[in-house]
Amino acid sequence: MHEMNIGQAASQSGVNAKMIRHYEAIGLIKPAKRTGSGYRIYNDIDVHTMRFVKQARNLGFSIGQIKALLGLWQNQRRSSRKVKELALSHIQELDERIREMQEIKHTLAHLVHHCHGDDRPDCPILDSLAQAHAGKQTGIPKKNSKRNLTHYTRRIG
Amino acid sequence: MHEMNIGQAASQSGVNAKMIRHYEAIGLIKPAKRTGSGYRIYNDIDVHTMRFVKQARNLGFSIGQIKALLGLWQNQRRSSRKVKELALSHIQELDERIREMQEIKHTLAHLVHHCHGDDRPDCPILDSLAQAHAGKQTGIPKKNSKRNLTHYTRRIG
DNA sequence: CTTGACCTTCCCATGATGGGAAGGTCTAGA
DNA sequence: TCTAGACCTTCCCATCATGGGAAGGTCAAG
Known part of the structure; x- marks a missing residue:
């Protein structure tokens, strides 16, 4: 040894x-x-x-998954079912993340495709980022909220 | 306002x-x-x-990329070229990461495919993880290293 | 005995996000 | 005018996996 x-x-x-x-x-x-x-x-x-x-x-x-895998590896009475489940769940996570990234990539590719990429400032990529659809001002009030969406005028200074 | x-x-x-x-x-x-x-x-x-x-x-x-994008957005004299370059470089990063994850996913899928997933302990997934090809003991010595790979016997305790 | 490769613990940093404490401010309503 | 409570402030800590670096101790070879 x-x-x-x-x-x-x-x-x-x-x-x-x-x-x-x-x-x-x-x-x-x-x-x-x-x-x-x-x-x-x-x-x-x-x-x-x-x-x-x-x-x-x-x-x-x-690390958490590896802790589990190590436990199974060192356990002679393990069932391969557990191991397979762990691996499958990891594959699912990977799939999910790959899917998200591909979606982003396609969106970006589309924008890039429409951008001249020359000396002019006009740029659909920036235009898209600046688009206003990110807000939450949907008119749906939050629970327990009296003031959050009220438009009170304020005294500054 | x-x-x-x-x-x-x-x-x-x-x-x-x-x-x-x-x-x-x-x-x-x-x-x-x-x-x-x-x-x-x-x-x-x-x-x-x-x-x-x-x-x-x-x-x-x-955040770093966004800092640059914000600068371009707020600069009237920007060139759309810069923006496109930024977006393309981000797409490349995405591609790289997607590629890595897909490679991992395929490896795992292959292993999962060969795992019974039943009550028996035999499991190619664990076998694969336990395979010995992860070491660096290739015999190539590190620079400036006298003792790192020497097998000196040691007195314990 | 010196050299220097190696080891120890401890603290800090990353990137983006969030939890939570302790305490101050503001407005609506009684 | 007082109070409830929604809102704000700063500060510290945690995540996840990894690593840099300091200060100091150990070891083997020359």
Whole structure:
């Protein structure tokens, strides 16, 4: 069983030392054993765990999700159903975000398409941003609000 | 010229009061005039500016980009070229992120496809995360490093 | 013994947003 | 005129994952 300092564990796992300490601090990985002088010591199993974490991060799982995945990984009596559910839910999140970004992208592409992009100031992109449809002045009053939408005149100074 | 407090400006612009103060603090919008008692006062032009910011945020522009867009918007001698460049660069960022997320999504979808998702523990998703190809132990030494990859034995405790 | 690579903890920063406390201001209504 | 309560102020803290950097201790090699 190869024992090593945090730097080597970092090199071998792909998780840098700063993050290893952080993951320990937030409870994602177990507190490392220490030498008499306080240095953290890791073994190959620890490195394997860190690689798992790294891989999961690379796939965009959040720390919370990784905590769950680690639990399942280390649980011999897990059901693959749980794992699949986690992964599917992550895929759904990704889908949602991809969809939003594509929508934005298409809107922008449309605007860009209509912008001359020359020395003149006229620009449909700015015009679109300046359009007035962002307000909430719909006339629907907020609950428990007497003054919020009232147009009282004010004495300044 | 309709003058109003921050709450009404928030309602009319869609940017909440907290964020209006924040935008002022970071220099995105001008410091508001104040009443004698310190209340911020806004007019319709300010609200228009806030809506512009809101719209740009809705399109995913960063605060920095919005600062630039606001400058262009308020500059009569702007060239639409600059605006188009900004928008195109944002589109590129979006594309990049979308591409990354789709890659992740496809990887995950592939893994999910091969996972039974039943009561048994066997799970290709976990197997994949646990795969060892995340390390940096390629034998390529770091610059200025004498000890980083040396396998010195250690006295523990 | 010195060098310097490595380790420790602690604080701070990012970007955009928000919660909440403590306290002051304003207007409507009794 | 007083009071209720909606509204405003500033200040601090939290999120999420990551990292920079300071101050100081440890270790192995020369």
